[in-house]
Amino acid sequence: MELKQLLVTALIPVLKVLSITALGSYLALDRVNILGEVTRKNLNTVVFYVFGPALVSSNVAQTSTYQNMVKMWFIPVNILITFIIGSILGCLLIQLIRPPAHLRGLVLGCCAAVPEVCKEKGSPFGAPDVCHMYAMGYASLSMAVGDFYVWSYVYNIVRISSRRGNQDYNQSVERSSTSDQATTSRKLEQRIVMVLQKINLKSIFAPSTIGALVGFPIGVIPQIRKLFLGDGAPLRVIQDTAYLLGDGAIPSLILIIGGNLLKGLRGSGIQKSLVVGIIVVRYVALPLIGILVVKGALKFGLVHSDPLYLFVLLLQFSLPPAMNIGIMTQVFGAGENECSVIMLWTYAFASLSLTFWSAAFMWLVARL
Template identity: 70%
Template sequence: MALLQLFITASIPVLKVLLITALGSYLALERVNILGEETRKNLNTVVFYVFSPALVVTNVAQTITYDGMIKLWFMPVNILITFIVGSVLGWILIQLARPPPHLRGLILGCCAAGNLGNLLLIIIPAVCKEKGSPFGAPDVCHTYGMAYASLSMATGAIYIWSYVYNIVRISSKRSTQDSPQSLKEPSESNQVSCTEPLLSSKEYGSAYYCRLSWQIEPQIKSKNCLVRMFQILNLKTIFAPSTIGAIVGFAIGVIPQIRKLMIGDGAPLRVIHGTTNLLGDGAIPALTLIIGGNLLKGLRGSGIQKSIVVGIIIVRYVFLPLTGILIIKGALKFGLVHSDPLYLFVLLIQYTLPPAMNIGTITQLFGAGENECSVILLWTYVFATASLTLWSAFFMWFGPRQV
């Protein structure tokens, strides 16, 4: 296929995202004020608790089966590799740029976590429908592509809310503890001394940690250490709505008895799947509009070091894609992945995506680095327009040549 045709095919999905994002920015303008800050926060809450988990449930349940999971086992591993490599590169960037402590978790998160959710669900079907696509018949491409994108979205949701959430939480907590007001001295009596909750009860409920005095029995101390360990892990947030949606979707798709009840034209409970699917359809446009509104804040600036923004762009659009090519070529050589051009394309594209938009949600939850996150997302998504198009065109050419 001609390189120009590949470039045009790769550019269409990116332009769709760009147009919806531009609309979100326009609606967020002060003179328009349809998508103001308070509206975005409320809409973000609806997306977080309703639209996103519904989208994950329906796509995973409909496209992932037990046999499919066996064939696609390498994809969760591949996504984990993107997080590990991105974290290492982010740590190097932190050593070079020396950012404030409260931004270190944000930088690591932006380098590690790509937008594995709504972008792939837009890009893959659009690529399949384009004339001259190298992935065969559009309907077959769409079916398999949605399975790959759904698994990617579900796995990414689990990793983001179990890893990125906690590194941002720890980073914001350390910056808070640096101020005298955030510290409380332990009591000298045998009473339990507790700090203020790490999160507001409105978001996730109170999460306290307690320190016991020196006079407490050793076994009680051990019990307290276990409690403290679980509070540090913050297991409740690992099971965020999207993560729960992924688990439910896997259960429906993998267990044949449940699948027959809910999936298919003759399924007795198909109305539940249809209703959930209707809710999930709102996730992508709503989240993309929120992206546009949040990116507008980045235009106003936040005083963040330019070297940090440039460094994240280089990590995500230069080093990660090059690393991905080496890893996928190695996986092909050792027979770890099957030689499906579309599957290879999805595995490769996972290394080229801009930072996950959920990082913006996480910074809003903790109030640490929210403005800086807007600047980072603004410029990474601006550069993603060219980067995603170029890398997508290259991977369309590269993938089939490896089969």
């Protein structure tokens, strides 16, 4: 495939997302006020509790046969690897930039936490209808697993770091200068106990994760599958309803992202080097490491050589930070403005990064 065609194939889906994002930003303007802050929060609630789970459950049920689940087992592992590597790079960035304590969890979350290319001419992924079905299945499973990791890992990091930052600030006000006499081992023990006490297990099972748990048995167990899937299925109306609801998830979420990005235009005094560091981690270091991870997994027989499957695995290393992090900063009241600035610039650069890496990944998977 020619380079020009690859770039066009990769650019069209990004332009679609940018168009909806721009519309969301316009609707959120004060003079328009169609997608104001209250409306965005209400719409986000609907997406979080209704549209998202419906999207995940319907697509996971459609594609999660026993044979496909055997093939897709590496997706959760791959996403976990992105979180681990992103966290390591985030820790290195924190040591290098040394941001305020209440922002450290935000930095780790942004470093740790699918374009529609099937229908474009020149796509290397085969028949458009088959490609779209499996792409949505891969993306839905990725969304469910990603939510599990975000709300079990990133959520607690942001919460603990925000509280630690507030505690550090209060202690600095109350005590001008006192040294901590506790030993290093004692400090480590106290920190482990604090983390275990503050982990919120209820947040692990986000609605989309529950949607995946509902979709898996429908797709994998033949007796249940026959009840919900297929033209003659007696309960097919439930699956069709889930599809209808799920269709509203992606455009609604992108509109919300567009509205939320307006906050970043107002600035927050965040260190520019911190924003640049996160962009480098997300769009340079992680994709390059991802190529090594996926090629290594293919070499050792851990994944099959389906181009679409490999493309999704690679793409997971080049996506912008999860917008759920913005919700977390709002909940804990720490780093909300800084998060808006980070999201603004990371999503602005995502338009260029995703175009480049999508084209590069398509070129790569066609030759693996």
